[in-house]
Amino acid sequence: MNFYLAPMEGITTHIYRNALQRHYGGIDCYYTPFLSNKSFNSKELRDILPEHNKGFKVVPQILTNQPETFLAIAEKLQDYGYREVNLNLGCPSGTVTAKKRGAGFLSVPDQLDRFLDRIFAGCPLDISIKTRIGIEAEYEWADLLAIYKKYPIKELTVHPRYQKEFYHGTPHVEAFQLAIDTLKGSSIALCYNGDITSAESFHALLGKAPSTEAVMVGRGALANPEIFQLLRREEPAQSPKEASSLSPREKLSSFQAFHDEILMGYMGYMPGDQPTLFKMKELWGYMGQYVHAADSQLKQIRKAKRISEYKIAVQGILAQAPGRATP
Numbered sequence: 001m002n003f004y005l006a007p008m009e010g011i012t013t014h015i016y017r018n019a020l021q022r023h024y025g026g027i028d029c030y031y032t033p034f035l036s037n038k039s040f041n042s043k044e045l046r047d048i049l050p051e052h053n054k055g056f057k058v059v060p061q062i063l064t065n066q067p068e069t070f071l072a073i074a075e076k077l078q079d080y081g082y083r084e085v086n087l088n089l090g091c092p093s094g095t096v097t098a099k100k101r102g103a104g105f106l107s108v109p110d111q112l113d114r115f116l117d118r119i120f121a122g123c124p125l126d127i128s129i130k131t132r133i134g135i136e137a138e139y140e141w142a143d144l145l146a147i148y149k150k151y152p153i154k155e156l157t158v159h160p161r162y163q164k165e166f167y168h169g170t171p172h173v174e175a176f177q178l179a180i181d182t183l184k185g186s187s188i189a190l191c192y193n194g195d196i197t198s199a200e201s202f203h204a205l206l207g208k209a210p211s212t213e214a215v216m217v218g219r220g221a222l223a224n225p226e227i228f229q230l231l232r233r234e235e236p237a238q239s240p241k242e243a244s245s246l247s248p249r250e251k252l253s254s255f256q257a258f259h260d261e262i263l264m265g266y267m268g269y270m271p272g273d274q275p276t277l278f279k280m281k282e283l284w285g286y287m288g289q290y291v292h293a294a295d296s297q298l299k300q301i302r303k304a305k306r307i308s309e310y311k312i313a314v315q316g317i318l319a320q321a322p323g324r325a326t327p
């Protein structure tokens with residue numbers, strides 16, 4: 001079984017990836033948030049520079065519907081030493097889909113087919129794809145799979161929701177199983193993505209799609225950075241007490257080191273307090289529960305206007321978390 005960290009725009013940056021790898025690990029591949037222009041801005045460049053991604057596998061993601069743009073970005077990434085790029089056919093946001101990009105590209109399968117034909121003919125790198133199962137109707141998925149089957153896709157990651165569902169409802173695991181059945185015998189590897197948040201949800205997936213060979217985790221990893229270690233265990237956790245492989249004290253000290261590395265990483269290059277605070281507040285929207293933060297404590301984080309206030313709010317949470325060092 002392979003485990004991947006999902007790309008999450010603005011969150012799974014190289015700062016986050018390095019901290020996650022150092023303090024938790026268990027991840028076979030990290031996908032970057034998408035690039036959509038052939039000239040990289042300084043933020044994008046910083047994110048993909050090999051010296052910022054040492055010691056773990058990274059696959060940069062591309063979001064475009066223009067073959068020339070895709071090929072130009074891939075060529076630049078090749079110059080930085082990358083061997084694989086990932087095509088985003090999953091982004092459901094209105095601004096992206098209105099231009100027939102991301103999941104919006106799935107609404108014009110003939111154009112998508114021609115695009116794939118061009119990029120697979122011209123790309124010097126391996127191409128993997130991350131896809132939704134269509135815009136809104138069940139028949140779309142079989143047609144899309146018939147298109148995908150024609151190309152030497154390195155790996156197809158399926159987030160089995162329709163574009164119109166955004167992140168709502170339950171993933172359609174049966175659509176992932178249809179992909180397994182349809183692509184059997186082809187060279188295309190498959191990866192499941194969507195709502196894996198615990199060993200229980202992972203084992204429920206394996207119950208429904210037992211031949212799953214790779215899983216990509218997004219929000220579940222933000223909420224619990226230890227999740228990959230938990231998923232790698234043979235048996236699902238039996239009780240909440242077993243839902244961590246670390247003692248409460250180890251759990252807290254790993255989290256503190258992880259948190260501090262991210263904070264210092266952003267402070268190291270972002271001007272003033274505000275951009276760093278924005279990043280940290282977004283993260284706390286997911287990870288509060290991991291250290292049992294109360295709503296009132298998370299509110300203090302959201303209210304912080306300076307890093308100094310933010311640090312006091314974080315100290316307040318960690319001082320009350322299980323496993324805190326006794327004075």
Ligand SMILES: Cc1cc2nc3c(=O)[nH]c(=O)nc-3n(C[C@H](O)[C@H](O)[C@H](O)COP(=O)(O)O)c2cc1C
Pocket residue numbers: 006007008009010011032033034061088090091130159193194195196216217218219220
């Ligand atoms: C804040 C946020 C940003 C995201 N950015 C990207 C992105 O840049 N590229 C992409 O393919 N998917 C992106 N996604 C989708 C995730 O990669 C993933 O497919 C989705 O969250 C479902 O997986 P999960 O339930 O494990 O989170 C994003 C999701 C969130 C919540």
